[in-house]
Amino acid sequence: MTYLVKTGVIGAAIMPHVTGLKQSLEEVLYDVTQRALRDAGLTIEDIDGIVTGGNDQYDGRAISVMAASGSVGGVDRDILSTPSSGEHAFVMGTLRVASGHFKTQLIVAWSPTEASSLAEVQRLAADPYFHRRLPQDEMGAHAMQANVLLAQMPGLMETAQKVSAKNRSNGQSAYPGIAADGEMGSRYPLKAGMASAATTGAVALVLASEDFVAEHKIANVAWISGMGWATDAAFIGDRDLSQSPALVAAAEQAYGAAGITDALASFDVAELADATPFQELLAYEALGLAKRGDWKDSVESGVFSKSGKLPVNLSGGAQSLNPVYCSGLIRIAEVALQVLGRAGAHQLENVRTGLAHAASGDAMMYNTVVVMRRGEQGVSP
Amino acid sequence: MELLKRQETWNITYTHALGETASWFYVQLRDHGKLYGKRDAKSGRVLVPPRAFSDQTLEPTTDWVEVGPGGRIETFTIVYEEFNGLPPPPYAFGYVKLDHADTAIGGFFRGVDLSNQEVAAEQLKIGTRVMTKVAEKRIGDVLDFWFEPSTD
Numbered sequence: 001m002t003y004l005v006k007t008g009v010i011g012a013a014i015m016p017h018v019t020g021l022k023q024s025l026e027e028v029l030y031d032v033t034q035r036a037l038r039d040a041g042l043t044i045e046d047i048d049g050i051v052t053g054g055n056d057q058y059d060g061r062a063i064s065v066m067a068a069s070g071s072v073g074g075v076d077r078d079i080l081s082t083p084s085s086g087e088h089a090f091v092m093g094t095l096r097v098a099s100g101h102f103k104t105q106l107i108v109a110w111s112p113t114e115a116s117s118l119a120e121v122q123r124l125a126a127d128p129y130f131h132r133r134l135p136q137d138e139m140g141a142h143a144m145q146a147n148v149l150l151a152q153m154p155g156l157m158e159t160a161q162k163v164s165a166k167n168r169s170n171g172q173s174a175y176p177g178i179a180a181d182g183e184m185g186s187r188y189p190l191k192a193g194m195a196s197a198a199t200t201g202a203v204a205l206v207l208a209s210e211d212f213v214a215e216h217k218i219a220n221v222a223w224i225s226g227m228g229w230a231t232d233a234a235f236i237g238d239r240d241l242s243q244s245p246a247l248v249a250a251a252e253q254a255y256g257a258a259g260i261t262d263a264l265a266s267f268d269v270a271e272l273a274d275a276t277p278f279q280e281l282l283a284y285e286a287l288g289l290a291k292r293g294d295w296k297d298s299v300e301s302g303v304f305s306k307s308g309k310l311p312v313n314l315s316g317g318a319q320s321l322n323p324v325y326c327s328g329l330i331r332i333a334e335v336a337l338q339v340l341g342r343a344g345a346h347q348l349e350n351v352r353t354g355l356a357h358a359a360s361g362d363a364m365m366y367n368t369v370v371v372m373r374r375g376e377q378g379v380s381p
Numbered sequence: 382m383e384l385l386k387r388q389e390t391w392n393i394t395y396t397h398a399l400g401e402t403a404s405w406f407y408v409q410l411r412d413h414g415k416l417y418g419k420r421d422a423k424s425g426r427v428l429v430p431p432r433a434f435s436d437q438t439l440e441p442t443t444d445w446v447e448v449g450p451g452g453r454i455e456t457f458t459i460v461y462e463e464f465n466g467l468p469p470p471p472y473a474f475g476y477v478k479l480d481h482a483d484t485a486i487g488g489f490f491r492g493v494d495l496s497n498q499e500v501a502a503e504q505l506k507i508g509t510r511v512m513t514k515v516a517e518k519r520i521g522d523v524l525d526f527w528f529e530p531s532t533d
Contacts, residue, residue, distance in 0.1 A: 020384070021384035021385070022384065117465075119462055128397045130486070130487065131523075133522065133524055134487050134488075134489070134523065135462075135467055135470075135472045135474060140458050140460055140474075143458040144458050144476070147457060147458065147507060151506070151507040151508070186461045187458050187460050187462075188458050188498060189458075233437075234436070235430070236487075237430075237455070237478075237484050237485035237486055237487055238437075241456060
């Protein structure tokens with residue numbers, strides 16, 4: 001894919017665990033937006049378009065953009081909304097800048113836990129003809145995907161538990177005191193410590209074009225050098241759950257644009273979807289980081305650990321903090337902040353390139369891949 | 382300061398049209414206790430649950446093919462959280478590729494003692510042959526059928 005205008009992330013804010021009753025949802029959205037704008041050194045007057053990602057069922061409010069527009073600056077300003085996933089808001093916003101039609105974009109996604117049951121909320125996403133009557137939520141679908149992998153690969157449970165332990169340990173360093181160690185409702189074959197309880201969270205990013213960056217003399221930019229997104233079949237009975245063709249396609253698209261051939265050698269840091277550790281493992285393969293035959297050795301030798309060749313999920317991932325609907329966009333924001341050098345407690349030194357993978361839906365149905373680079377290498381013109 | 386919460390419950394009833402394809406499927410299930418898939422002529426695949434068109438080829442499906450009652454477990458899970466409109470948990474459900482079908486259909490597993498997870502998981506092991514059972518009294522719904530591990 002050809003981008004007309006080089007586009008980068010110039011600011012981001014992550015609120016991965018909002019607790020208590022001090023802020024209504026709209027106040028959280030105002031807060032996260034203001035934080036992202038401050039991080040970018042801009043005000044809302046500098047923003048010429050907004051894309052939000054929100055889920056009506058999670059919010060308990062139809063047409064999520066109506067809850068958001070006043071909070072994020074959408075009054076009298078261009079604003080669009082997508083319900084498919086938070087990371088899709090990023091894709092749309094990036095394309096809007098890359099097309100040359102906008103100089104800046106604000107991207108916001110959020111995920112409250114105010115519904116009596118997130119499982120029921122997710123069940124509402126199933127078709128009412130064949131699947132709605134089943135007790136199938138996203139974690140149930142993730143569990144069935146794990147089951148398929150476990151049946152094919154004896155001993156994989158141990159490797160998966162090590163991935164969870166890695167991420168949870170990273171989470172305790174990255175977000176001390178708030179990284180959750182709670183559990184999502186149990187679904188076989190997932191074990192304790194493999195799926196964290198949902199948190200309330202919000203995330204915002206500010207995107208800008210090369211011209212805007214030059215004009216405002218912004219020195220620090222996480223340039224988006226490649227991006228890909230693809231979707232698997234909606235009926236999970238149609239899919240081979242041991243594979244993720246959508247992620248393979250998304251990676252090909254992103255790597256093609258960014259000129260990546262050897263993925264493991266190309267990135268300093270990565271944040272991958274890890275609603276379960278089995279998803280992170282699947283992502284290793286689909287993203288060209290480790291084939292399944294090498295999962296055990298790569299995990300055990302620490303390739304993806306904090307001090308390994310490619311640290312994965314230094315933030316702790318969704319294994320540690322999981323505001324479900326915006327966990328994907330948070331992966332992208334975490335990588336952007338690493339590239340910007342502003343990731344906080346878990347900032348790695350000298351990050352020049354980063355890989356973000358966001359997944360959502362049943363058993364990683366939607367997949368988005370983003371490659372970011374510091375410095376002059378931007379999108380391919 | 383005192384911080385308030387507001388609880389809201391909405392009870393909205395939706396009446397969804399099933400369309401000709403799902404209607405025919407559920408009428409056969411209700412009246413004859415049989416399951417059918419529909420063939421995507423372009424790929425040759427028999428889609429179960431049946432669809433009016435294939436979302437792979439975007440061609441309309443053509444002929445009906447009776448599937449099952451035997452099949453093979455593609456995947457399963459056991460859920461310990463309660464879901465609305467269902468009996469108390471745990472629930473064992475998953476996806477079964479019925480004989481003559483090319484895709485798997487979701488349904489409940491029965492005839493398995495769920496009180497011991499390890500034993501239940503062994504009985505539902507991926508690849509296990511199952512038999513489709515149908516309720517005596519059927520209304521044309523997913524809950525009219527379920528799968529039990531084959532005894533033969």
